[in-house]
Amino acid sequence: MDLFVMIVTSFLMFAVGLIGVLAKRNTIILFLCVELMLNSANLLFVTFAWQWGNQIGLLWVFFVLIVAAAEAAVGLAIIINLFRARQVVDVDQFNLLRG
């Protein structure tokens, strides 16, 4: 029963994160929602590590954590540069790649 709750929570958090990516226009909040999705994946890893008693799942979480940190740093640097170029945080205004 706990397993089911954990899995459902993970799914719901992922859905919330994805809907946030689709719905929010503030670039920083959009990025925050991406982190939320990463966290939901982490939760799933830990849940199944606990379910099957396999510690490798926890190791995976460790790596995800590191990579998330690196990604957050670089992503925010990019966002800062975007802001310097466009003076807005609206993600819809960054559409130079349109064809």
Add this chain to the structure above:
Amino acid sequence: MNQVEIQIGKYKQMVPIPYNPMLWFLAGLAFVAALGVILYRKPVHACLSFLLTLLSLAGIYLQLSAEFIAIMQVLVYAGAILVIFMFVIILFQDAHEQLRLFKAQSTSRLLYAAGAVLVLTILSFAGQIKSFSGEPASLPPDFGAVEPIGKALYVDFFFPFEAVILLFLVAIIGALYMGKKEKI
């Protein structure tokens, strides 16, 4: 393993229950805080709601006997990543107000459609996983402790460990370089 104290008359006894109420509470809290991230209008509030999510996730990890991961979560995520986010939000605090001036450019129909499809998928998967059997395995005594994880990292998984460290180094240098002002 989960026990709850029940009282029948004057007789108190610890009775095992198959589920963990603390876990459920923390899960619910995490979900509500996640909702708060996307629902709050002010970015600072959203960020704080995210903090609450992270902390409740840390609590969940503790409940699931993953102590090292819980501490890592607090230290790295809540302590570093969230702080960077907060700094950037505060840096752009004037810009957040201007968001109201712009019109949304993406067609909302597509976004609603994507959201609906997503929700449908989630629901259908949730329906399928109901049949998972529930008993967790018996955990070794040092499950989630620092020592076995450290051992695994430095002995069995040394190469991925070093690789991810390198990645981190490169990311930091890149972020530093990109964050600089143009003149320098």
Add this chain to the structure above:
Amino acid sequence: MDIEQWIWLALFAPLVSFLTILATSSVISRRLVHLLACSSVFISFCCFLFFLYHSGGGGNPPLRATLFDWIATDAVHASFTVYIDALAIVMGLNITGVGFLIHVYSMGYMEHDEDYARYFGCMNFFIFSMLLLVLAANLPLLFVGWEGVGLASYLLIGYYYNREAAAAAATKAFVVNRIGDVGLLVGILLTFFLFQTADISEVLSKASTQMAVGAPALMLLTLLYFIGAVGKSAQIPLHVWLPDAMEGPTPVSALIHAATMVTAGVYLVVRMHPLYLMAPSTMHFVGAVGGTTALFAALCAVGQNDLKRVLAYSTVSQLGLMFLACGVAAFYAAIFHLVTHAFMKGLLFLAAGNVVHMMHGTTNMEKMGGLHQKFYLTHILFFVGVIAMSGIPPLAAFFSKDLILEEEFLAGAETLFAVGLIASILTAFYLTRAYCLTFWGESHIESKIAKVIREAPRVMLIPVCLLAVLATVGGFLGFSLDGPPPLERFLAHADITFNSKELGTGFHWTLETWLSTLGALVGIGSAAYVYLQIHEHEKQPEILTEAFYFDPFYESAFIAPLRALSKWIVGFWEPTVIDGSIYLAAHSASGGASWLQRMQSGQIRSYAAWLTIGLCLTLFYFMT
């Protein structure tokens, strides 16, 4: 000189002259142009005289010479081969002789025209094409000549290209000819299919051995040849081009539309006569068409007010008589009448040309009258032509037309005989009418023209006189007191002879002879009476003047729908369907592209949405 060189000289002299005139027309003087043109035709004529001598009265075998292999595939093959037998010699003499006289005549007629070289060049080209036609040994080469004379006719009818009527007439002639040419071309292909060859001698010999009399294939083949002949020789229903072709200069009308080109159809039928003998129903059909045309055209000629048009319908009528002769297998009679008709019609046309030229292009008889004093010699010559054509003995048509009627009678074709007789009477009638209206009676000439009228110059009179002489004595080619006449003896070597054998015994006065002579006198007398004594310019019935409304009928039945169709195509079909389908291809490509372009909006959230949808669908696919 080798005999083969004579052949090529005869054939190519006019062509060389044509090319030379074409190349040097701007630098050459007028005198040199007509000298070159006339002398080349004269050289051809002399060559044909030589062939006549060489053939020894027909005793020597026919000549055959090949220049090069032209088409060399298995199914269709032809070489540039000429074949000179008695028939070819007769036709060649006819073409070059009459052609030479008309070339000389043209020197005077076209004197005031500035495009001198073009005229003579086209005339020489015509002579060459016609010679190619009659000398060809195989059908494809004949077809080349056939088309060549059609082209020359177009060029010469439309000689006065500034006049819209002339240009329209030239186009009409070419198009109507083309309709007949389809029949001939299909016939040639059918010949290849049936006999694996189109060489005329081989076809004729194979046909007699391989096919049965009355075989459907032969009937179809001869019918197809006849369709070509109908187009070229202006029989019903393809006769409409000949009256309009009078827009060209008068010598052109004399040469092409009286003496030579229109006889190509008769030549074709006579040349292939063994096939026609083996296909009796087609032959009867030929006779029927000829008879109908003869009668119809004679009626129309009665109602015309234009001098040249009378002569044009007269030509159609006489050609009908020639086909009438072919209809009862009287092929010699047809050729004989062809030759005499060339003399007589050429005479009539050139005499009329004298009048027309001196009156500055007037051809409407309502504007003439009483010209016998001014045109003293011409009117006598015209009268000679009239009586020659009517069949008064001993002038030319007496022998030739009478022969046709006798053949009809002896072959038992009573209705055709009656038709021919009526046509002959009408011929006398309308020719005399034309003569009277032009040269006698009250003068209706415009005053300013009346001052400058005088007799034609010598260069125009001498050829007419020569033709008058030929018209007078030419009949004696087919006359003999005892035994077959000289022309027939000559043509018999080409297997062209009488149908009824008793005609080969010499000339006799028979019932038919009396009937035709009396008919001619009746015709002349009544016309003279009507037009000299009683009525001068009686209005002819409308139906005759309008030639039984053939032209308006064609216009409304064929031309107007085609015109409407082409308008519809240009207005609707082409822009909407054809251009539209191209636009559809282009626009659908670009439309599809621009629809797809909407996916590349540059919006991150839209991309994320598509990602989500794709992700969920993939998950669904793998989970179920």
